[in-house]
Amino acid sequence: MKKKTLLYLxxxxxxxxxxxxxxxxxxxxxxxxxxxxxxxxxxGLLSFNYLEGGNKGAAWGIFSGKILMFVIITIIAIVIISIFMRNITGIMCNEGKSATLMVLQYTFGMLMAGAVGNLIDRVVNGxxxxxxxxxxxxxxIFNVADCYVTVSCVLIVVMCLLKLKEEDFNKIFTIKKNY
Known part of the structure; x- marks a missing residue:
């Protein structure tokens, strides 16, 4: 099996x-x-408290009730994240793996999982x-998918600012195909 295919899987x-x-x-x-x-x-620190149909919007209830808008935005975000992940895979296959790129790849995967998890809820439950x-x-009140999104966004920013080489940054964060 090709290296790229294995990384995608x-x-x-x-x-x-x-x-x-x-x-x-x-x-x-x-x-x-x-x-x-x-x-x-x-x-005094942590509890589990079910919020009955509470979150019909984004964080803090903004854009409440705009399900179709969230579905469209989430699908666009998933496509863009997929492109960034494809670009990272291309760099890792063509130029060699690096720990930074591998962590960034899994971090984007976590971001995608958070987006998909909340998308499922919006489509199924409203x-x-x-x-x-x-x-x-x-x-x-929040959920596990929200944790994925928050942690991954913080990690992506930190890695882009502190760990990622400029040439890799430019290759990753472009929509056109680099590889």
Missing amino acids: KMIAFVVILVILDQISKFVATANLMGKSKYIVIK SVVDFICFEFIDFP
């Missing part, structure tokens, strides 16, 4: 596993928390299932 498997974990967490939260009071995990609640700050 590994990334698809990674994304699928993360999406499955997200969906399982939402299923378990719905089955165990819906209609019940919050479950304290660590008093809203996103949220259940993780920080008790120590006034912060919106």
